[in-house]
Amino acid sequence: MLKLKISQALPNPLQITLECAAGQLHALVGPSGSGKTSTLRTIAGLSQAKIGKIECNGETWFEANELAGVIQNLSPAQRSCGFLFQQYALFPHLSALENVLIPLQNSAHKVAERKALAQDWLGRMGIAELAHRFPHQLSGGQQQRVALARALARQPKILLLDEPFSAVDAPTRQGLYKTLADLRKDLNIPIVLVTHDLREADLLADRITVIDNGISLQTAAPQVLFQRPRNSRVAELVGISNLFHGIFNAGNLTWDGCDKTFSVADKGKIPANAQVAWVIPQDGLSIHNAPTLTSTPAIAAEISVLGQIAVIQLQIQNSIHKIEWVASASEVKRLNMEVGSQMYIELNGNQIHIMPLRPINDPRRFVDGN
Amino acid sequence: MDTDAILLSLKLALWTLVLILPFGVWVAHSLLGLNRSKPWVEAALALPLVLPPTVLGYYLLVGLGGKTFLGIPLVFSFAGILIASLIVNLPFAIQPIQRAFEAINPEIIEAAQVSGLSNWQIFRLIELPLAWRGITSAAVLTFAHTLGEFGVILMVGGAIPGETKTVSIAIYDKVQSFDTSGAGALALLLLGISLIAIALSYGVFGKSVSQQRQRRG
Numbered sequence: 001m002l003k004l005k006i007s008q009a010l011p012n013p014l015q016i017t018l019e020c021a022a023g024q025l026h027a028l029v030g031p032s033g034s035g036k037t038s039t040l041r042t043i044a045g046l047s048q049a050k051i052g053k054i055e056c057n058g059e060t061w062f063e064a065n066e067l068a069g070v071i072q073n074l075s076p077a078q079r080s081c082g083f084l085f086q087q088y089a090l091f092p093h094l095s096a097l098e099n100v101l102i103p104l105q106n107s108a109h110k111v112a113e114r115k116a117l118a119q120d121w122l123g124r125m126g127i128a129e130l131a132h133r134f135p136h137q138l139s140g141g142q143q144q145r146v147a148l149a150r151a152l153a154r155q156p157k158i159l160l161l162d163e164p165f166s167a168v169d170a171p172t173r174q175g176l177y178k179t180l181a182d183l184r185k186d187l188n189i190p191i192v193l194v195t196h197d198l199r200e201a202d203l204l205a206d207r208i209t210v211i212d213n214g215i216s217l218q219t220a221a222p223q224v225l226f227q228r229p230r231n232s233r234v235a236e237l238v239g240i241s242n243l244f245h246g247i248f249n250a251g252n253l254t255w256d257g258c259d260k261t262f263s264v265a266d267k268g269k270i271p272a273n274a275q276v277a278w279v280i281p282q283d284g285l286s287i288h289n290a291p292t293l294t295s296t297p298a299i300a301a302e303i304s305v306l307g308q309i310a311v312i313q314l315q316i317q318n319s320i321h322k323i324e325w326v327a328s329a330s331e332v333k334r335l336n337m338e339v340g341s342q343m344y345i346e347l348n349g350n351q352i353h354i355m356p357l358r359p360i361n362d363p364r365r366f367v368d369g370n
Numbered sequence: 371m372d373t374d375a376i377l378l379s380l381k382l383a384l385w386t387l388v389l390i391l392p393f394g395v396w397v398a399h400s401l402l403g404l405n406r407s408k409p410w411v412e413a414a415l416a417l418p419l420v421l422p423p424t425v426l427g428y429y430l431l432v433g434l435g436g437k438t439f440l441g442i443p444l445v446f447s448f449a450g451i452l453i454a455s456l457i458v459n460l461p462f463a464i465q466p467i468q469r470a471f472e473a474i475n476p477e478i479i480e481a482a483q484v485s486g487l488s489n490w491q492i493f494r495l496i497e498l499p500l501a502w503r504g505i506t507s508a509a510v511l512t513f514a515h516t517l518g519e520f521g522v523i524l525m526v527g528g529a530i531p532g533e534t535k536t537v538s539i540a541i542y543d544k545v546q547s548f549d550t551s552g553a554g555a556l557a558l559l560l561l562g563i564s565l566i567a568i569a570l571s572y573g574v575f576g577k578s579v580s581q582q583r584q585r586r587g
Contacts, residue, residue: 044484045483045484046480046483046484075483076480076483076484077483077484077485077486077487077488079484080486081484082484083480083481083484085477085480085481087477089475089477089478089480089481090478090481091478091482091496091500092478092500093499102482102485102487102495103485105485105487105491105495106486106487106488106491150481150485151484154485154486
């Protein structure tokens, strides 16, 4: 189990909390420069936070507070992290086998045993026959497998992966996804993955932490994150398309810039007349040809058909807002929908998720809408 | 041909190499860790490049002339010209090695750290092999430069045959005494040695690394 709680104001602001259990894959996502890689480097001991605590399997790797300063700070060599660098960082003067032998340098095994172990790791990565090649004689994907074998050869207590899939082509990436999935089952250690690709995080991770400007905004399972983002910035970062603003008062949400009010349930945490952000998942939308009592008129402004899937932009009438509706191509046909068609949208209030505009630690979290 | 001068020059160049290379590696590696003081240290180490040889020679003459740390004057002796040669060669030995260390991708060092290597192991197994071409260049430059050094050696050592009269000083002496054919032969020898040394560093050493890689691959 990896537990991390770090914070600092300078040189880069960092305020991250995360926990990752053995066998879990935890993804850190966020835009470039948000602090994902800094967090990973701090875990490995390659950078140091001002204050905080990093624990792995009950062992304190780093501890510092404002009063006492640094209490404990193990060196990267003492921490037992497998670290996969974005550009692999293979030792260019050593063969693949020699690269994997480096982490075994200080092991208790005899030289022949070490060689067998290193060769075994290359075998597990599917590149046993490339053992005597040098990094410059390997493709990007092969280099990455050597780097992964090197990261794991020491039997680390955690595995840290820094954007591992960004520099390889799509087919290689698919192969690496599978390798990672297999390893996860076998290794049973916490794995922390940094990525800017949400689809990848959704595909691979058990839990995702969204980081922005050095602050961890939300940690949740992928499904929860996409359906119930904690605030408007998280919704933006995870790419939720139907994100709007409004004013919430006593169970009623008034849509900004649109004469429309919905009855919405909340946990009573949001003060009266607060400016809020809100999202509605695709399940909460139903589209009709004819008006109903609670429907909102809209015009089909754009229809993009991608194979069996259609993405439709519906322009709400008398408003600046567009709602994105993803449907099957046959559904679009059934509704006789064409660009310019008059449609009627029903938004299910029970599915609307409202949230503050800013993170929980921001004093401007709720702004009075009046 | 002045065999004594040739042998003395070779002896001086070899001793300079043996003593300066480990020191150069140590200083070049230590410079990586310096921040604020780095420009000053680098400037001090590069001084022999820009100082006129007579100025450097004068200070060494004064410094090594009286009782030195060994208790005896060192001027006009082999030990004296060796010390002078070491000082004059500092920039030639340190700068190529320093550039080679600086050219190593920091992520490679970090990868070695997270692989559990100690600082000494990182130096021995990763940094030293990767800086090998810089060390070779430093060795060749130092060797060729020592063979050709004139001003400082003349100031500190005079021209004592078999003790301090190196090839370049012998060439000067021969020109002074109108022995142009003797001077020409020695000059040609120095030219040849320098050319071969630099060609070796550019060609053979450079190629041998890549060939070795190919062979092992």
